[in-house]
Amino acid sequence: MSEHPLLSVRDLKVDFPTRRGTLKAIDGISFDIARGEILGVVGESGAGKSLTGSAIIGLLEPPGRISGGEVRLKGDRIDNLPAKAMRHIRGKRIGMIFQDPLTSLNPLFTIGEQIVETIMAHLPVSEREARERAVHLLDEVGIPAASQRLGAYPHQFSGGMRQRVVIALALCAEPELVIADEPTTALDVSVQAQIIRLLKRICRDHGASVMLITHDMGVIAETCDRVAVMYSGRIAEIGPVADVVRAPRHPYTIGLMGAIPTLDATEDRLTQIPGSMPRLDAIPSGCAFNPRCAHVFARCRQERPEPIDVGSSKVACWLAEEDGSRTIVDKKKADQLS
Amino acid sequence: MPPVVEVSNLSRTFDVSKPWLNRVLERAPKAYLKAAQDISFSIGKGETFALVGESGSGKSTVAKMVVGLLAASEGEIRIDGVDMRKSRNTAAMRGLRRRIQMIFQDPYASLNPRWRVDRIIAEPIRAFGLERGEQAISARVGELLELVRLNPRDGAKYPHEFSGGQRQRICIARALASRPEFIVCDEPTSALDVSVQAQILNLMRDLQDEFGLTYLFISHDLAVVRHMAARIGVMYLGRLVEVAKAGELFGNPQHPYTRMLLEAIPDLNMTGRPRKAVEGEIPNPINPPPGCSFHPRCPLANERCRIERPAFLTRQPATGVACHAVEEGRA
Numbered sequence: 001m002s003e004h005p006l007l008s009v010r011d012l013k014v015d016f017p018t019r020r021g022t023l024k025a026i027d028g029i030s031f032d033i034a035r036g037e038i039l040g041v042v043g044e045s046g047a048g049k050s051l052t053g054s055a056i057i058g059l060l061e062p063p064g065r066i067s068g069g070e071v072r073l074k075g076d077r078i079d080n081l082p083a084k085a086m087r088h089i090r091g092k093r094i095g096m097i098f099q100d101p102l103t104s105l106n107p108l109f110t111i112g113e114q115i116v117e118t119i120m121a122h123l124p125v126s127e128r129e130a131r132e133r134a135v136h137l138l139d140e141v142g143i144p145a146a147s148q149r150l151g152a153y154p155h156q157f158s159g160g161m162r163q164r165v166v167i168a169l170a171l172c173a174e175p176e177l178v179i180a181d182e183p184t185t186a187l188d189v190s191v192q193a194q195i196i197r198l199l200k201r202i203c204r205d206h207g208a209s210v211m212l213i214t215h216d217m218g219v220i221a222e223t224c225d226r227v228a229v230m231y232s233g234r235i236a237e238i239g240p241v242a243d244v245v246r247a248p249r250h251p252y253t254i255g256l257m258g259a260i261p262t263l264d265a266t267e268d269r270l271t272q273i274p275g276s277m278p279r280l281d282a283i284p285s286g287c288a289f290n291p292r293c294a295h296v297f298a299r300c301r302q303e304r305p306e307p308i309d310v311g312s313s314k315v316a317c318w319l320a321e322e323d324g325s326r327t328i329v330d331k332k333k334a335d336q337l338s
Numbered sequence: 339m340p341p342v343v344e345v346s347n348l349s350r351t352f353d354v355s356k357p358w359l360n361r362v363l364e365r366a367p368k369a370y371l372k373a374a375q376d377i378s379f380s381i382g383k384g385e386t387f388a389l390v391g392e393s394g395s396g397k398s399t400v401a402k403m404v405v406g407l408l409a410a411s412e413g414e415i416r417i418d419g420v421d422m423r424k425s426r427n428t429a430a431m432r433g434l435r436r437r438i439q440m441i442f443q444d445p446y447a448s449l450n451p452r453w454r455v456d457r458i459i460a461e462p463i464r465a466f467g468l469e470r471g472e473q474a475i476s477a478r479v480g481e482l483l484e485l486v487r488l489n490p491r492d493g494a495k496y497p498h499e500f501s502g503g504q505r506q507r508i509c510i511a512r513a514l515a516s517r518p519e520f521i522v523c524d525e526p527t528s529a530l531d532v533s534v535q536a537q538i539l540n541l542m543r544d545l546q547d548e549f550g551l552t553y554l555f556i557s558h559d560l561a562v563v564r565h566m567a568a569r570i571g572v573m574y575l576g577r578l579v580e581v582a583k584a585g586e587l588f589g590n591p592q593h594p595y596t597r598m599l600l601e602a603i604p605d606l607n608m609t610g611r612p613r614k615a616v617e618g619e620i621p622n623p624i625n626p627p628p629g630c631s632f633h634p635r636c637p638l639a640n641e642r643c644r645i646e647r648p649a650f651l652t653r654q655p656a657t658g659v660a661c662h663a664v665e666e667g668r669a
Contacts, residue, residue, distance in 0.1 A: 158619050160619050161619075188393055188558070189392060189558065189560075190392060190598060190619075191619055192604075193601070193603075196604070218606050221606050223604075245606060255533060256533060259532045259535065260532055260536075260561070260606065261564060261565035262561055263600070264588070271536065272536040272537045276503055276534055
């Protein structure tokens with residue numbers, strides 16, 4: 001065992017050069033994923049969570065490009081690898097699950113062909129062994145009568161079953177890391193719970209770490225060990241799920257948690273954060289959240305806060321500076337959740 | 339207090355048969371999709387009644403039938419006592435239509451991109467002839483924009499200049515333009531982010547208090563429904579399976595499907611309560627299971643459930659459940 005975390009992202013920046021200037025979609029984010037850990041990445045649309053995933057596996061859509069920082073897998077840099085070398089990592093060492101299971105499967109091939117092809121591309125096995133492995137995997141993800149379903153096409157499966165196939169596909173080369181981008185967003189609630197449970201169990205059985213990208217804080221709370229809250233291409237707060245959910249420190253996280261209607265809630269009004277996330281061409285200077293923040297002061301408008309340690313979390317907020325004693329904690333919310 | 343909206347035995351069937359030639363060649367019979375069957379509920383004045391269900395449960399079909407965007411196959415929709423399907427009194431119908439409005443799910447698709455916002459909001463005012471003269475109309479539009487917390491000057495802009503949340507505010511302003519009493523909201527916040535969703539839900543509640551609006555609220559998100567509605571109807575495969583007061587439904591759910599849905603919601607509180615695994619998926623609605631359509635997924639199903647469809651048992655006024663197990667006390 002080496003001392004490197006499985007995945008280490010340092011000061012990652014993603015730019016989109018346009019005619020009107022360069023848009024900073026991701027502006028200096030750093031985080032680690034330990035072996036066997038499930039890290040949640042949560043944020044509203046446009047926060048840069050999916051881009052972070054694409055940047056790590058080298059699938060940024062041009063003109064998007066990594067303009068700074070580094071991504072290390074077990075200590076080896078992977079952000080500057082040539083395309084061919086990256087192809088050996090993608091699928092083999094890092095598996096992917098996308099939001100829409102219908103578009104991530106090829107409609108013209110049977111699921112058996114797709115899984116066997118993927119296994120043979122990454123592992124030195126014969127076709128027969130690959131087929132056996134495919135059946136075993138489909139069985140593991142809960143496809144009934146797996147050996148008979150190998151010849152079925154994606155359209156013959158329901159949405160939940162398709163996402164199970166995609167999970168099998170992502171895990172077929174025993175990857176060390178699985179990046180799941182909104183894996184349950186396209187599914188109904190009752191199926192969503194099944195898929196989340198499956199993803200969690202199967203990644204534990206295979207010893208794979210997971211980076212789970214979602215906008216649903218409930219899914220994060222159920223599934224993850226740690227969570228990173230993103231806002232405008234930056235990490236506002238990152239820490240153990242229990243801490244972030246029950247005692248959020250960053251004003252944005254506090255607002256976000258208060259805005260989610262809860263089942264046992266009797267409150268008349270939801271906490272609301274005024275305004276909406278800034279567009280990429282109009283990110284304010286200093287802290288990107290400052291125009292919407294209730295606790296804003298002069299420094300927030302001039303200097304950008306870097307994440308600093310507060311307890312077991314890291315929080316990028318000037319209020320959390322010094323010893324953390326000035327940290328605001330929404331008492332009501334904290335009490336309600338505990 | 340008489341209910342504003344009374345829906346009884348409402349059904350809608352869609353013909354989803356293949357083209358005639360295919361039917362002849364493949365000897366395939368005609369196929370029908372029963373999107374909504376035997377739906378009955380009523381909504382009191384100033385009340386929010388919600389319909390929840392997963393995709394394909396027929397909740398949007400019911401919403402469209404209630405506002406008249408979709409013709410019902412069977413059943414009655416009475417609004418203020420007037421039968422919307424049979425009434426031939428055009429003047430009364432016209433007056434009634436003004437009082438019913440709808441807010442749609444996708445604020446990107448429900449605004450004409452080539453019209454300025456003030457023209458969009460003024461359309462119902464002009465259509466119903468509610469104000470006289472351009473000046474009065476533009477004053478009213480400004481008032482409506484302020485009502486939804488936008489700037490009256492925003493009226494000169496086009497929809498693409500607004501964010502999703504702001505567009506939904508414009509949709510709400512348009513719905514309010516005809517001074518309605520009853521608004522059907524079909525998933526009004528499911529295309530929005532959580533922090534924006536909270537703004538819109540708060541706004542909708544404020545407007546309800548201010549104007550005494552009656553809402554029919556359609557959503558798949560139980561937490562949102564819990565927050566908004568006084569009474570909730572749970573739909574499964576085109577049928578209402580349970581209607582209950584919000585507190586009752588979440589505190590003491592009766593129908594096994596309602597219980598399963600509540601089990602399935604990811605828990606923000608992480609209380610670590612043991613959760614039963616949810617089984618199966620929604621069957622194909624073209625060919626639903628016989629008997630109770632939920633029986634293949636139901637832990638309480640027995641022989642009777644497989645053969646006989648449970649009737650909707652009305653309990654206290656305006657609530658009820660359709661389940662043999664509940665009826666027999668097995669639940």
